[in-house]
Amino acid sequence: MSDTSKVLKKTALYGRHKALGARMAPFGGWEMPIEYSGLTKEHMAVRLAAGLFDVSHMGEIEIAGVDALAAIQQISCNDASKLEIGQVQYSALTTPKGTVVDDVLVYRLSSDHFMLVVNASNIAKDHAWISQQVKSLGDVIVVNASARYALLATQGPAAVEVVQELTGVDLAELRYYHFSTGEVAGQRATISRTGYTGEDGVEIYLSPQSADSVWQAIIDSGRSVGLLPAGLGARDTLRLEASMRLYGNDMDESTTVLEAGLGWTIGWEKREFIGHDVLRRQKADGVKRKLVGFEMVERGIARAGYPVLLSGKQVGSVTSGTQTPFLGKAIGMAYLPIEQRKPGTEFDVEIRGRNARARVIAMPFYKRQRS
Amino acid sequence: MYPDDRRYSKDHEWIVITDGEARVGITQYAQEQLGDVVYVELPEVGRQLKQGEIFGTIESVKAVSELFCPVTGKIIAVNADLNDHPELVNSTPHETWMIRLSLDDPSQVDSLLDAVSYGSSIE
Numbered sequence: 133m134s135d136t137s138k139v140l141k142k143t144a145l146y147g148r149h150k151a152l153g154a155r156m157a158p159f160g161g162w163e164m165p166i167e168y169s170g171l172t173k174e175h176m177a178v179r180l181a182a183g184l185f186d187v188s189h190m191g192e193i194e195i196a197g198v199d200a201l202a203a204i205q206q207i208s209c210n211d212a213s214k215l216e217i218g219q220v221q222y223s224a225l226t227t228p229k230g231t232v233v234d235d236v237l238v239y240r241l242s243s244d245h246f247m248l249v250v251n252a253s254n255i256a257k258d259h260a261w262i263s264q265q266v267k268s269l270g271d272v273i274v275v276n277a278s279a280r281y282a283l284l285a286t287q288g289p290a291a292v293e294v295v296q297e298l299t300g301v302d303l304a305e306l307r308y309y310h311f312s313t314g315e316v317a318g319q320r321a322t323i324s325r326t327g328y329t330g331e332d333g334v335e336i337y338l339s340p341q342s343a344d345s346v347w348q349a350i351i352d353s354g355r356s357v358g359l360l361p362a363g364l365g366a367r368d369t370l371r372l373e374a375s376m377r378l379y380g381n382d383m384d385e386s387t388t389v390l391e392a393g394l395g396w397t398i399g400w401e402k403r404e405f406i407g408h409d410v411l412r413r414q415k416a417d418g419v420k421r422k423l424v425g426f427e428m429v430e431r432g433i434a435r436a437g438y439p440v441l442l443s444g445k446q447v448g449s450v451t452s453g454t455q456t457p458f459l460g461k462a463i464g465m466a467y468l469p470i471e472q473r474k475p476g477t478e479f480d481v482e483i484r485g486r487n488a489r490a491r492v493i494a495m496p497f498y499k500r501q502r503s
Numbered sequence: 504m505y506p507d508d509r510r511y512s513k514d515h516e517w518i519v520i521t522d523g524e525a526r527v528g529i530t531q532y533a534q535e536q537l538g539d540v541v542y543v544e545l546p547e548v549g550r551q552l553k554q555g556e557i558f559g560t561i562e563s564v565k566a567v568s569e570l571f572c573p574v575t576g577k578i579i580a581v582n583a584d585l586n587d588h589p590e591l592v593n594s595t596p597h598e599t600w601m602i603r604l605s606l607d608d609p610s611q612v613d614s615l616l617d618a619v620s621y622g623s624s625i626e
Contacts, residue, residue: 155538166565167538167565170538170539171538171539171563171564171565172539172564173539175564365538365564365565368565369564431542431586432542432544433541433542433562433567435567454564454565455541455542455562455564457539457564484560484567
């Protein structure tokens, strides 16, 4: 996997992060800010006020042409025919086995032009996979447009008001999982009411050249509400509290969409998509294992990769786990046999040679109060 | 920055000796590197530790690190306050001891870094 000859990529905001004294680390081939003022502080700022994230490492793959919708319908398990122009949909790219190539956001830019936002570590894989799959699907072109976009996520209860001060786009009219185009701080941008933190907020797609000035404008606009720059460390603990899956941890090409608990993303009414037959059969027969959420009952923090034991026998591994700053407890996710998926079921997590008791609890762990 | 009443290990533990007893904690530099500490796992009282042996683990939200004993000795107490207040390691690292030891050979401490050498080793 790791190729030392490959230089880590830097986002347009790299200089900003260094100047802010961020702790930087490699992530998905990029040198990214992990934390600025402290993970817990940043996490709490997003839950209680607002945070600003540079997530320019995310990939953007555009799919256009008369047959673009047909192509999306084939590669993505959700039903893109339901998307209006200006709407966003969460979905998974599926393998013929019904497992997950990647989880993506599908943006409908126009009737025959879509944009998929994909995980940084999967950009090359997804681009190759999609290009291969759509070859026989007629008039459609697939472009890896990742280098054309910087991406800033402003998240938290005060995030929308902070960005509203900088744009003429009426954000009150912008519904959840919809997007609009306009200017932010004088720069052309696509503003999307989406995020990966469990809070309200927007994600702003920009040209890399304009990222720096817009970043600073958001920092300035957010100062009065307590907005903080936030790193990928807080992004991970925020998404885990909100029970959002992380590709490579909580799902991958060895877990099906249903096992990962993402059955709600499947467009069952569609006639077909890659892997639909396997998923339909699995739905009819029932899955044998499922991703569950848990909390630690005994002292200890479960981490990704730690063994999960039932009656002393290993039945799986923790896929994500941490001590969460806002909920203030140790939580995680793991695949358990379907008989053990019910809240209240107890099992052990082996933490560095010692077994500690954990209990299945309902997800999401954290859900924001909607106003 | 680094108090000169004590010695330091290359693994970023400090050790201070008073009345023939040693207290061990981690340095300001170490806590900065760790970030917000949320969990400290300490050993049983009575355990015999060799110099360089792992005596516990410390976890920040993001990562797990091991704690290394800077000298050979026997544990006579562990700081139970850290069960409920692991954040003390961040706020007052040089006042927050983790274990107290009776030493087999107090002269071992002399082989550790003094404040000036430690300070320059992390620059």
